[in-house]
Amino acid sequence: MNYRYSKRLDSFSSSAVREILKLTQRKSIISFAGGLPAEEHFPVAAIGEAFDRVLAAGNKALQYGLTEGFLPLRESICKWMAPKGVTITPDDLLITTGSQQAIDLLTRIYIDPGDVILVEKPTYLSALQVFRSYGAELVSVETDEDGIVLDDLAAKLKQYSPKLVYVIPTFSNPTGKAWSLDRRKGVLELCRANDALILEDDPYGELKFGDASLTYPSLFSLDAHPQGSCVVYTSTFSKTVAPALRTGWVMADPEIVRHMARAKQAADLHSSSMDQQALHQLIEHFDLAGHIEFVRKEYEARMRQMADLLSQQDWPGVTWNEPKGGMFFWLQLPESVDTAELLKTAVDLGVAFVPGVSFFADGSGRNTMRLNFTHNDAEGTIAGMKRLDQAMQSVLVK
Amino acid sequence: MNYRYSKRLDSFSSSAVREILKLTQRKSIISFAGGLPAEEHFPVAAIGEAFDRVLAAGNKALQYGLTEGFLPLRESICKWMAPKGVTITPDDLLITTGSQQAIDLLTRIYIDPGDVILVEKPTYLSALQVFRSYGAELVSVETDEDGIVLDDLAAKLKQYSPKLVYVIPTFSNPTGKAWSLDRRKGVLELCRANDALILEDDPYGELKFGDASLTYPSLFSLDAHPQGSCVVYTSTFSKTVAPALRTGWVMADPEIVRHMARAKQAADLHSSSMDQQALHQLIEHFDLAGHIEFVRKEYEARMRQMADLLSQQDWPGVTWNEPKGGMFFWLQLPESVDTAELLKTAVDLGVAFVPGVSFFADGSGRNTMRLNFTHNDAEGTIAGMKRLDQAMQSVLVK
Numbered sequence: 001m002n003y004r005y006s007k008r009l010d011s012f013s014s015s016a017v018r019e020i021l022k023l024t025q026r027k028s029i030i031s032f033a034g035g036l037p038a039e040e041h042f043p044v045a046a047i048g049e050a051f052d053r054v055l056a057a058g059n060k061a062l063q064y065g066l067t068e069g070f071l072p073l074r075e076s077i078c079k080w081m082a083p084k085g086v087t088i089t090p091d092d093l094l095i096t097t098g099s100q101q102a103i104d105l106l107t108r109i110y111i112d113p114g115d116v117i118l119v120e121k122p123t124y125l126s127a128l129q130v131f132r133s134y135g136a137e138l139v140s141v142e143t144d145e146d147g148i149v150l151d152d153l154a155a156k157l158k159q160y161s162p163k164l165v166y167v168i169p170t171f172s173n174p175t176g177k178a179w180s181l182d183r184r185k186g187v188l189e190l191c192r193a194n195d196a197l198i199l200e201d202d203p204y205g206e207l208k209f210g211d212a213s214l215t216y217p218s219l220f221s222l223d224a225h226p227q228g229s230c231v232v233y234t235s236t237f238s239k240t241v242a243p244a245l246r247t248g249w250v251m252a253d254p255e256i257v258r259h260m261a262r263a264k265q266a267a268d269l270h271s272s273s274m275d276q277q278a279l280h281q282l283i284e285h286f287d288l289a290g291h292i293e294f295v296r297k298e299y300e301a302r303m304r305q306m307a308d309l310l311s312q313q314d315w316p317g318v319t320w321n322e323p324k325g326g327m328f329f330w331l332q333l334p335e336s337v338d339t340a341e342l343l344k345t346a347v348d349l350g351v352a353f354v355p356g357v358s359f360f361a362d363g364s365g366r367n368t369m370r371l372n373f374t375h376n377d378a379e380g381t382i383a384g385m386k387r388l389d390q391a392m393q394s395v396l397v398k
Numbered sequence: 399m400n401y402r403y404s405k406r407l408d409s410f411s412s413s414a415v416r417e418i419l420k421l422t423q424r425k426s427i428i429s430f431a432g433g434l435p436a437e438e439h440f441p442v443a444a445i446g447e448a449f450d451r452v453l454a455a456g457n458k459a460l461q462y463g464l465t466e467g468f469l470p471l472r473e474s475i476c477k478w479m480a481p482k483g484v485t486i487t488p489d490d491l492l493i494t495t496g497s498q499q500a501i502d503l504l505t506r507i508y509i510d511p512g513d514v515i516l517v518e519k520p521t522y523l524s525a526l527q528v529f530r531s532y533g534a535e536l537v538s539v540e541t542d543e544d545g546i547v548l549d550d551l552a553a554k555l556k557q558y559s560p561k562l563v564y565v566i567p568t569f570s571n572p573t574g575k576a577w578s579l580d581r582r583k584g585v586l587e588l589c590r591a592n593d594a595l596i597l598e599d600d601p602y603g604e605l606k607f608g609d610a611s612l613t614y615p616s617l618f619s620l621d622a623h624p625q626g627s628c629v630v631y632t633s634t635f636s637k638t639v640a641p642a643l644r645t646g647w648v649m650a651d652p653e654i655v656r657h658m659a660r661a662k663q664a665a666d667l668h669s670s671s672m673d674q675q676a677l678h679q680l681i682e683h684f685d686l687a688g689h690i691e692f693v694r695k696e697y698e699a700r701m702r703q704m705a706d707l708l709s710q711q712d713w714p715g716v717t718w719n720e721p722k723g724g725m726f727f728w729l730q731l732p733e734s735v736d737t738a739e740l741l742k743t744a745v746d747l748g749v750a751f752v753p754g755v756s757f758f759a760d761g762s763g764r765n766t767m768r769l770n771f772t773h774n775d776a777e778g779t780i781a782g783m784k785r786l787d788q789a790m791q792s793v794l795v796k
Contacts, residue, residue, distance in 0.1 A: 001628045002593045003654065004561050006510045006532075012660035034462065042460040048453040051672075055446040062440040062640035064432065097495060097666035104665050108531075112404045130664045133506075163402050195400045230399045242460035244671040256401065262410035266528045267502050268495035272670035273642040274449075 011133040023347065030384035033352040035173065035327050036375040038302075041295050042242045043286065050281035054274065065273035067265045068257075069095025069249070073280040077249055080283070085221035086233075091254050092226040094261050097271045099203055099248035102234035103127050105260045105267065106199055106250070107134045107164075116162040120148055122330075122359035122368070124173045124201065127166055136164075138361035147179030150186045157194040165196050170216045171204035174359045174370040175330040176323025178216050188223050191230050198231045203248075204326035206240050206292050209300040216325075220251060229253050237279055239327070240292050245275040299327070299374050302381065306373040309385045315392050329371040330356070337395045339369045345394055351387035409531040421745065428782035431750040433571065433725050434773040436700075439693050440640045441684065448679035452672065463671035465663045466655075467493025467647070471678040475647055478681070483619035484631075484649065490624040491649045492659050495669045496641075497601055500632035500648035501525050503658045503665065504597055505532045505562075514560040518546055520728075520757035520766070522571045522599060525564055534562075536759035543719075545577030548584045555592040563594050568614045569602035572757045572768040573728040574721025576614050586621050589628050596629045601646075602724035604638050604690050607698040614723075618649060627651050635677055637725070638690050643673040697725070697772050700779065704771040707783045713790050727769040728754070735793045737767045743792055749785035 023029070054061050068074070074090035081088065096102045103126075111117065113135025119128065121140035131138055139160055142149040147169060156162070167187070169179040179187075191198050200219045208214070220233035229252060236248035250260065264270070282288065306329060307322055317334035333339060339355040346352060356368025376384060421427070452459050466472070472488035479486065494500045501524075509515065511533025517526065519538035529536055537558055540547040545567060554560070565585070567577040577585075589596050598617045606612070618631035627650060634646035648658065662668070680686065704727060705720055715732035731737060737753040744750060754766025774782060 001590060001595075001626050001651075003595065003651070004508070004593065005657065006506070006508050006513075008510075009507050009657060012507065012657065012664060036462060039457040039461050042457045044453055044457050044460060047460065048450065051449045051453070052446065055442055055449070059437040059440045059442050062442060062445065062642040063437050064434060064636075064641040097669065100664075101666040108404070109407050109410065110402070110404050112406075115404075126664065126667070133661070133664050192399060195402065197399075197401065228399050238462075243462040244460040244675075246666070246668065246670045253399075253401070259403065259407060259410065263531070266410060266498075266524065266531050267665065268499040268644070269524070270644065271495065272644045272673050274673055274676075275670050277642075278672075 008133055008135065011129070013129070023352065029347065029350055029352055030376060030380055030387065031352040032371040032373070032376070032384055032388070033354050034375065035372055037239055037243065038298065038374055040377070041298060043291055046282055046286040047242065047278065049285065050278040051274070053281040053285070054277040061273070061277055065270050065276070067261050067270045069271065070273055070276035070280060073276045076280055076283045081251070085217055086225070086251065088226050088251055092257055093249050093251045094257050094264065095271055095276055096234070096248045096250055096264070097246045097268070098238055099201060099234040099236040099250070100126060101264075101267075102248055102250035103130050103199065103201065105263045106232055107131060107136070108263045109259045110164060110197065111136050115164070116160040118153070118156055118160070118162045118165040118196070119361050120167055120172065121362070122174055122356060122365055123166065123361070124168060125358040127201065128361055131166070140361045143175075143177070145177065147177065147183035148187060150183065150190065153187065154190055157190055157196055161194070162196050164199055165191055166199045166201065167219070168201045169219060170202055171207060171324060171326030173204070173326065174328050174354070174356065176321055176326050176328050178324040181217070184217065184219055184222055188219055188230065196230070200231050200233045202233060202235045203239055205235065207296055207299055207327065208325040209296075209303060210324060226251065226253055232256060240288070240295070241279065241282065245279060247271065247275050247279055302373045305378055306371065306381055306385070309381065313385075313389055313392070316396055316398055318392070318396070327372055327374045329373060331369045331371065333367040333369065334396070335367050336397070337367050339367060342391060342395055346388060346391040349387045349390050351384045351391065353388070406531055406533065409527070411527070421750070427745065427748055427750055428774060428778055428785065429750040430769040430771070430774070430782055430786070431752050432773065433770055435637055435641065436696065436772055438775070439696060441689055444680055444684040445640065445676065447683065448676040449672070451679040451683070452675040459672070459675055463668050463674070465659050465668045467669065468671055468674035468678060471674045474678055474681045479649070483615055484623070486624050486649055489652050490655055491647050492655050492662065493669055493674055494632070494646045494648055494662070495644045495666070496636055497599060497632040497634040497646035497648070498524060499662075499665075500646055501528050501597065501599065503661045504630055504648070505529060505534070506661045507657045508562060508595065509534050513562070514558040516551070516554055516558070516560045516563040516594070517759050518565055518570070519760070520572055520754060520763055521564065521759070522566060523756040525599065526759055529564070538759045541573075541575070543575065545575065545581035546585060548581065548588065551585065552588055555588055555594055559592070560594050562597055563589055564597045564599065565617070566599045567617060568600055569605060569722060569724030571602070571724065572726050572752070572754065574719055574724050574726050576722040579615070582615065582617055582620055586617055586628065594628070598629050598631045600631060600633045601637050603633065605694055605697055605725065606723040607694075607701060608722060624649065624651050630654060638686070638693070639677065639680065643677060645669065645673050645677055700771045703776055704769065704779055704783070707779065711783075711787055711790070714794055714796060716790070716794070725770055725772045727771060729767045729769065731765040731767065732794070733765050734795070735765050737765060740789060740793055744786060744789040747785045747788050749782045749789065751786070
């Protein structure tokens with residue numbers, strides 16, 4: 001049998017993170033690689049009660065559901081988003097299998113082969129993979145400490161007339177940066193003037209560190225919405241409740257939502273309605289805001305611990321940011337170091353990270369790496385950093 | 399904001415079934431439309447215990463999982479399939495969000511725009527929608543009581559050199575037919591000789607009626623497998639356990655499975671691992687085979703009841719099959735009747751069905767309809783048939 005695959009097959013290279021995740025299932029490896037939340041903080045008892053409530057409500061809970069998602073959960077999300085300056089109804093949102101599926105579905109209804117998508121330099125690697133699989137041409141836009149660089153964005157909007165601009169303005173994956181308000185407004189203005197739709201990916205927005213009075217309004221909330229919005233916004237419960245429930249959502253102009261729902265109907269009919277119903281029960285009967293505040297503080301402590309450990313290292317030529325939220329440190333190594341090569345040494349020494357090159361659409365960043373600080377406890381982080389230091393010493397010139 | 403959708407948008411017309419499902423959420427409608435299992439037979443207590451077991455095992459159950467699916471569930475499925483003549487390992491299968499996602503993922507890695515896919519006449523409407531969304535050209539192959547017509551298949555394999563042949567050999571949706579063994583073997587031989595991959599969709603195989611000694615081996619089991627198989631087989635727990643869990647699987651040559659897993663990684667990272675773990679617990683601790691036998695008998699009784707009611711009608715020029723399994727009756731009306739028009743009358747009278755035209759790739763079948771017999775209880779079926787009779791009387795000439 002001669003299998004005759006589609007041309008797009010080549011675009012589905014396996015993501016580095018997922019392959020490393022497989023590797024690091026060996027218990028002896030301390031992993032700073034995956035974007036994993038801390039397991040010990042999952043509200044397992046409350047989730048158990050939520051599932052009990054769903055099944056106590058009777059057999060109907062186990063029937064097929066609507067493609068758009070469980071209506072009471074959509075209503076809960078509308079209420080949840082209201083204090084964040086977002087005014088929407090359930091018709092303006094679609095439940096997805098994680099925000100990953102929202103990226104896939106929007107690309108499916110919006111991008112033809114050869115269309116240009118602008119992305120931050122660097123950006124979330126699995127979004128790049130989706131865009132490539134639909135034949136998009138990816139163009140990177142420069143970023144600095146305050147977010148995407150407006151001059152470069154303006155030039156590239158003009159040069160490429162991109163259909164889509166993909167951004168993570170709040171606690172970026174991989175850099176942990178948060179855009180300034182001026183940049184947020186500037187990007188909206190530029191994109192609207194150029195009919196470029198913005199896909200705002202916001203998985204980490206709830207995980208904010210530092211001064212509690214700082215706020216980072218979403219692009220979606222800053223734009224007129226939902227009707228005629230130039231922003232499609234996606235988020236997820238994976239980081240605030242638990243990843244296993246695979247429940248995310250996307251908010252947009254209701255016409256876009258309707259088209260995405262039809263694409264989802266073909267893709268998988270609907271996401272798990274057990275999980276959707278359980279999340280609805282959880283939001284109704286559990287102090288989710290209190291839980292998020294608890295997790296936020298724990299993650300900030302873990303971030304601080306890793307920042308302290310990083311400052312104690314003798315790593316000449318290595319720089320890093322201090323994340324304003326989210327889950328990741330982002331390291332720049334000397335130009336001479338290829339972190340994909342370094343990973344092999346590191347894994348031999350029992351520690352893993354993600355080589356940064358995967359986050360660059362243009363193939364640059366070979367001397368960068370992403371470190372997750374949320375998954376390991378204090379002891380694990382100390383041990384992992386010792387191993388990482390050993391690996392680093394093998395490539396850093398003194 | 400001027401939204402610039404992709405060209406494929408037009409292919410995502412909403413499926414008739416899903417739109418009717420929305421309509422029929424009004425309680426006053428008796429629906430023979432959706433392919434819904436009987437809610438009262440869902441093993442809700444056992445499913446509750448299964449979720450309890452998953453959460454009792456600890457927080458790790460709520461973490462991210464592998465794209466390929468929860469390994470113990472994949473092992474359970476291998477064991478489940480063994481008595482059905484299928485010898486595979488977990489590497490030869492991928493867990494999907496229902497078998498709908500298996501259809502989508504295979505199409506994604508296998509079909510380029512303009513590629514030909516052969517389909518049965520008629521066939522599952524949501525598969526047609528997926529194929530169209532990837533730009534496939536669909537060609538219908540004639541069927542008779544014993545399955546796909548081999549001469550027509552041979553001619554079309556030669557004429558179109560299709561990459562893919564999509565079939566539901568066992569209790570077809572929409573016709574309820576089961577292919578004979580000769581047809582099964584004939585299709586395998588023809589497709590292998592022409593390098594045409596077969597997608598065998600088997601959601602209903604467990605729901606067999608009539609003589610218990612009758613067996614319908616899957617095409618996958620009849621072909622050399624898994625290595626080099628010319629069959630990709632997909633099934634689901636939606637009909638045997640419950641749809642809300644959205645858990646299906648696909649078995650194939652491990653190279654195909656690997657490619658599909660990479661496509662799934664981009665599509666949604668992984669399906670709900672709560673549902674996957676719960677299904678594994680259910681299979682371990684519950685008499686699933688006994689439950690399926692119970693459901694099978696109940697559905698056969700419902701099928702018999704509807705067959706009796708159909709025979710009592712005075713509907714000149716209307717013929718129907720007696721399903722050999724599955725969930726559907728398939729009715730042929732006189733050529734003069736357009737069942738899409740008839741549906742409007744029927745819904746006004748408080749009953750719904752699926753107009754048959756959606757199941758035909760070539761736009762024929764305007765005088766056909768599909769009736770589901772599994773979802774309503776005896777009383778509901780009697781009342782619904784009375785309303786359907788009223789609707790029929792408005793279009794049938796005596």
